[in-house]
Every structure is written in structure tokens, then in C-alpha cells.
Amino acid sequence: MRPPVSTENKQVIKTYFDAINRGDEPAILDLLSDDFQFECMAVKPERFHFVWDRDAFAAAPRLMSRFMEKPIQIWIDSMIAEDDSVAVEAHSHGELKNGKLYQNAYHFLFKLRDGKLYSAREYSCSHLAQECFSEYEATFD
Numbered sequence: 001m002r003p004p005v006s007t008e009n010k011q012v013i014k015t016y017f018d019a020i021n022r023g024d025e026p027a028i029l030d031l032l033s034d035d036f037q038f039e040c041m042a043v044k045p046e047r048f049h050f051v052w053d054r055d056a057f058a059a060a061p062r063l064m065s066r067f068m069e070k071p072i073q074i075w076i077d078s079m080i081a082e083d084d085s086v087a088v089e090a091h092s093h094g095e096l097k098n099g100k101l102y103q104n105a106y107h108f109l110f111k112l113r114d115g116k117l118y119s120a121r122e123y124s125c126s127h128l129a130q131e132c133f134s135e136y137e138a139t140f141d
Contacts, residue, residue, distance in 0.1 A: 005083070005084075006081035006082060006083070006086075007081070008115065009081050009084070009085075009086050009110075009112045009115075010079050010081045010086055012031060012086075012112060012115060012116075012117070013076075013079060013086050013088060013110055014076065015027075015031060016028070016031050016110075016117065017074055017075075017076060017090070019031065020061060020071075020072070020074055021071060021072075021073050021074060022071060023061040023062065023065060023071035024061075025058050025059060025061065025062055028057075028058040028061070029054065029055075029058045031116060031117055032054045032057070032058065032116060032117050032118075033054070033113060033114075033116040033117065033118040034054065035054075035118055036053065036054040036057065036116075036117055036118055036119070036120075037051060037052070037053060037054075037118070037119055037120075038051065038052045038053075038056075038057040038119075038120045038121075038122070039051045039052075039119075039120070039121050039122070040121075040122050040124075041121055041122060041123045042124070042126035042129070043126070044126060045126065045130055048126040048129055048130065057120075064094075067096055067097050067098070067133075068094050068095065068096055068097065068102075069094075069095040069096070069097060070095065071094075072092055072093070072094035072102065073092060073093050073094065074090050074091070074092045074106070075090060075091055075092070076088055076089075076090050077089040077090055077091060084111050084112050084113060085109065085110065085111055085112075086109075086110045086112065087107070087108070087109055087110075088106070088107070088108040088109075088110065089105075089106070089107055090105075090106045090107075090108065091103070091104065091105050091106065092104050092106065096132060096133075098135065100131075100132045101132075102128070102129075102132045102133075103128075104124045104125050104128050104129065105124065105125065106122060106123065106124045107122075107123040107124075108120060108121065108122055108123075109121045
């Protein structure tokens with residue numbers, strides 16, 4: 001008997017966070033549909049409300065590695081899955097080369113189709129992101 005789709009989708013999300021935590025760009029790409037879209041839902045500052053396609057999103061750990069001591073670590077606190085959606089509460093830890101710590105809390109809403117992520121929305125503290133990453137503004141492209 002096959003497990004429920006919601007159980008399978010939760011496993012995909014666990015695999016996704018494992019790949020993020022390793023900074024494994026090929027593994028991240030393997031989990032994303034060709035039409036994948038990531039949206040950071042921050043309101044202010046405006047530069048933290050953005051939309052990335054598949055390639056830009058998968059490259060984020062590599063781009064962040066330029067100013068982080070090691071890959072950011074994001075831990076799942078809870079997950080709820082229904083149909084094609086998985087909601088995740090999570091928290092992170094990252095040490096920046098400028099000595100700052102990036103420890104944020106998140107809510108993610110993921111949408112999956114045929115075992116691949118096609119949509120992700122991130123809600124997090126943009127004030128903290130601004131405080132930690134503002135000096136890197138021109139380098140995160």
C-alpha cells in the first residue's frame with residue numbers, strides 16, 4: 001500500500017531542507033519543477049520582497065556562502081501537509097563572516113506536484129535579515 005500523498009510530500013520537504021543545509025545545489029535543483037517559483041513575502045524593506053525562479057533559488061546557498069562561515073542551517077519545528085501543500089515552521093542559525101549571527105524564525109508554504117516543489121513562500125523577520133545582510137546588499141545577485 002502506498003503512503004498518503006501528504007506523507008510523501010513531507011518527506012520531499014525534509015529532503016529539501018537536508019539539501020539546503022548541505023548547500024547542495026544539484027540536489028536542490030533535482031527537487032524543483034521547471035516552473036518553480038520562490039517568493040519572499042517580506043513587506044519592508046522592499047528589497048526583501050522578491051521572486052526567484054528555479055535557478056536563482058537553487059543558487060542561493062552558493063551565493064550566501066560568500067559571506068557566511070558555513071551553510072545556513074534551517075531546522076524544521078513542525079509540518080502540516082494537506083493535498084499538494086506543506087506548511088512548515090522552522091528556525092535557522094548562520095554565522096556571517098562579519099561576526100554577526102543570523103538566527104531567524106520562518107513559516108514556509110510549499111506546493112508540490114508529482115513529487116517536485118513548484119511553489120514556495122517564505123515568511124520571516126525581514127528586520128533581522130536587514131540587520132545582518134545590509135552590508136552585502138550589492139553582492140546578493
